[in-house]
Amino acid sequence: MVAPSTTEPGSRSLKQLVLGRKDVQDLSDNEQELPPDLMTVNMGPSHPAMHGTVRIVLTVDGERIVAGDVQPGYLHRCFEKESEHATYTQVFPYTDRLNYVSPMINNCGWAMAVEKLMGLTGHIPRRAEYIRVIVSEMSRMTDHLTCIGASAMELGAFTAFLYFLKCREWLYELLEKVSGARLTHSYVRIGGVGKDLPENFHADLTLCLDQIVKIMVEVEGLLNNNKIFRDRMAGIGAMTKEDAIATGCVGPIARSAGVDYDVRKDYPYSVYPELEFDVPVGTTGDCYDRYLVRIEELKQCIRILRQCLQQIPDGPVMADDPRVALPPKAATYNTIESMIRHFKHIMDGIKVPAGEAYAFVEGGNGELGFYIVADGTGRPYKAYVRSPSFVHLSTAAQLIHGHLIADVVPIFGMINMIGGECDK
Amino acid sequence: MSSKVLDALKAVHGGAIDSLETQHGDAIAWIKRDHLLAVATWLKNDPAMAFDAPVFVTCIDRLDWKPQDVPPGPQVYPATAGWSDDGTKARFEVVYQLRSTTHRYRLRLKCAVPEHDARVPSLAMLWPAFNWQERETYDMYGIQFEGHPDLRRIYLYEEFVGYPLRKDYPKEQRQPLVRRDDLPINPIKSPAAGHGGHR
Numbered sequence: 001m002v003a004p005s006t007t008e009p010g011s012r013s014l015k016q017l018v019l020g021r022k023d024v025q026d027l028s029d030n031e032q033e034l035p036p037d038l039m040t041v042n043m044g045p046s047h048p049a050m051h052g053t054v055r056i057v058l059t060v061d062g063e064r065i066v067a068g069d070v071q072p073g074y075l076h077r078c079f080e081k082e083s084e085h086a087t088y089t090q091v092f093p094y095t096d097r098l099n100y101v102s103p104m105i106n107n108c109g110w111a112m113a114v115e116k117l118m119g120l121t122g123h124i125p126r127r128a129e130y131i132r133v134i135v136s137e138m139s140r141m142t143d144h145l146t147c148i149g150a151s152a153m154e155l156g157a158f159t160a161f162l163y164f165l166k167c168r169e170w171l172y173e174l175l176e177k178v179s180g181a182r183l184t185h186s187y188v189r190i191g192g193v194g195k196d197l198p199e200n201f202h203a204d205l206t207l208c209l210d211q212i213v214k215i216m217v218e219v220e221g222l223l224n225n226n227k228i229f230r231d232r233m234a235g236i237g238a239m240t241k242e243d244a245i246a247t248g249c250v251g252p253i254a255r256s257a258g259v260d261y262d263v264r265k266d267y268p269y270s271v272y273p274e275l276e277f278d279v280p281v282g283t284t285g286d287c288y289d290r291y292l293v294r295i296e297e298l299k300q301c302i303r304i305l306r307q308c309l310q311q312i313p314d315g316p317v318m319a320d321d322p323r324v325a326l327p328p329k330a331a332t333y334n335t336i337e338s339m340i341r342h343f344k345h346i347m348d349g350i351k352v353p354a355g356e357a358y359a360f361v362e363g364g365n366g367e368l369g370f371y372i373v374a375d376g377t378g379r380p381y382k383a384y385v386r387s388p389s390f391v392h393l394s395t396a397a398q399l400i401h402g403h404l405i406a407d408v409v410p411i412f413g414m415i416n417m418i419g420g421e422c423d424k
Numbered sequence: 425m426s427s428k429v430l431d432a433l434k435a436v437h438g439g440a441i442d443s444l445e446t447q448h449g450d451a452i453a454w455i456k457r458d459h460l461l462a463v464a465t466w467l468k469n470d471p472a473m474a475f476d477a478p479v480f481v482t483c484i485d486r487l488d489w490k491p492q493d494v495p496p497g498p499q500v501y502p503a504t505a506g507w508s509d510d511g512t513k514a515r516f517e518v519v520y521q522l523r524s525t526t527h528r529y530r531l532r533l534k535c536a537v538p539e540h541d542a543r544v545p546s547l548a549m550l551w552p553a554f555n556w557q558e559r560e561t562y563d564m565y566g567i568q569f570e571g572h573p574d575l576r577r578i579y580l581y582e583e584f585v586g587y588p589l590r591k592d593y594p595k596e597q598r599q600p601l602v603r604r605d606d607l608p609i610n611p612i613k614s615p616a617a618g619h620g621g622h623r
Binding site (some may be wrong): 073229259 | 482484
């Protein structure tokens with residue numbers, strides 16, 4: 001009987017060429033086991049679980065990750081280069097597009113950095129400060145709602161995702177009423193905010209918060225003790241307190257590992273000293289603690305917002321300082337001095353005295369800072385953003401080490417890498 | 425609070441310091457390049473300093489630095505550090521921002537770096553967060569971090585020519601990764617760039 005294979009010494013079958021191995025029947029006994037070599041797998045840049053676009057080159061031993069090279073940069077839009085060519089006010093739309101799930105906090109951070117350079121810190125009208133805190137906390141809520149909702153969905157809990165995105169939509173609707181735009185608000189100005197809160201804002205926000213509290217009870221019931229959710233989250237991607245500090249982690253990720261650091265408490269800014277709230281701190285530093293910290297922060301946000309609504313004073317929303325405030329429209333159209341000032345303000349930008357400053361706020365993901373070097377003109381000489389997502393992403397390779405490929409999904413979800421902020 | 429750090433730094437590492445300043449409440453210490461690693465190690469390990477948390481690394485390109493409306497005075501702005509005798513300023517300043525979790529200190533280290541010798545010691549071994557941030561600074565400004573474990577471009581692709589955040593890199597410059605023959609070739613306009621033109 002003639003063997004069907006016509007392989008002669010020296011020639012190779014198509015299968016051998018493609019697979020680079022012999023046919024099964026040609027293998028010796030110990031060769032028939034699976035190849036022990038490490039394998040390289042590309043995850044991303046366009047992968048449903050990679051929030052935004054990031055590529056990980058995984059080296060896997062079977063299903064277990066032995067090395068991961070995380071490569072950001074697919075969403076790089078030259079924030080710093082563009083900012084150097086824009087006036088200080090024109091940078092606000094760029095900051096909206098950094099962390100696009102909580103743009104208001106970025107707006108506030110940029111405004112505070114410029115105000116620090118101009119010596120305006122502490123001279124912002126109190127109503128404007130309260131409005132900034134209100135919109136910042138609403139933004140923090142949208143950030144956490146998105147993070148938890150999307151992560152839950154990636155683990156199969158679609159209901160939680162829909163519930164939380166509905167909540168986020170209510171907040172977006174309110175922010176749209178406030179600023180005029182649903183996502184890219186550009187609402188904050190240097191020296192205050194763009195305009196006062198809309199009518200019925202107090203009632204709308206109170207109603208919205210009451211609804212969110214109810215939804216959160218349901219979602220916590222769905223997730224907190226859900227066996228699948230806990231199995232996928234608990235003990236995954238854990239980080240020690242020392243590692244969290246040394247790798248520069250901040251915000252919910254550092255706090256879940258036991259680092260008691262919140263810019264709002266440790267370096268208080270705006271009117272946060274007048275508000276009562278707690279900073280939740282975790283113990284294990286794994287994905288489940290990151291989830292719990294974010295859930296608790298949502299509750300603290302609601303607490304802050306309720307206090308703000310009670311305490312917010314009446315008054316102007318823009319500092320009465322001709323360096324930063326536009327002249328009133330009536331004066332602009334009727335007096336030549338105001339018209340010239342308006343023109344110079346728009347065309348040349350706000351004149352910021354030469355110097356440098358680093359101002360930081362507690363963003364959705366932690367310390368979000370802007371480092372500005374000013375040269376006395378209307379445009380920043382250098383504008384650097386200290387984006388927490390970038391720092392957190394740099395720890396990802398270490399966090400996924402030793403875990404399964406499937407664990408990359410919850411780890412990435414809970415790092416909450418926002419492409420726009422990470423890639424600048 | 426921040427002056428405490430500067431005083432201690434002056435007392436212990438007086439010889440390593442070019443100058444000290446405070447701007448808008450931020451403490452800034454200019455360190456000589458050769459001493460940067462020693463000073464940084466001390467800042468991290470000394471219990472009275474304990475700068476355990478890294479914040480950011482970046483660089484300032486002072487190529488066309490012409491500050492306006494600076495009040496006249498004897499001091500050359502920004503600081504006396506980095507100026508050579510002929511009145512020219514070192515082109516780059518590498519900036520390290522540090523934070524101490526125990527003492528809540530904040531400190532900015534600066535290191536003047538001339539263009540022809542654009543290198544500084546890497547601090548990535550002391551603070552792992554600086555690994556990526558030094559890569560970013562290298563990617564954007566072309567600063568060589570000596571002793572960095574893995575100095576590669578991070579945002580841009582390996583084939584990219586030049587360093588985009590340098591002041592002589594034109595904002596309009598395009599470098600598509602995939603060559604498009606229907607687009608005009610757009611060479612770097614400034615002769616000072618010197619990093620080659622369009623691929």
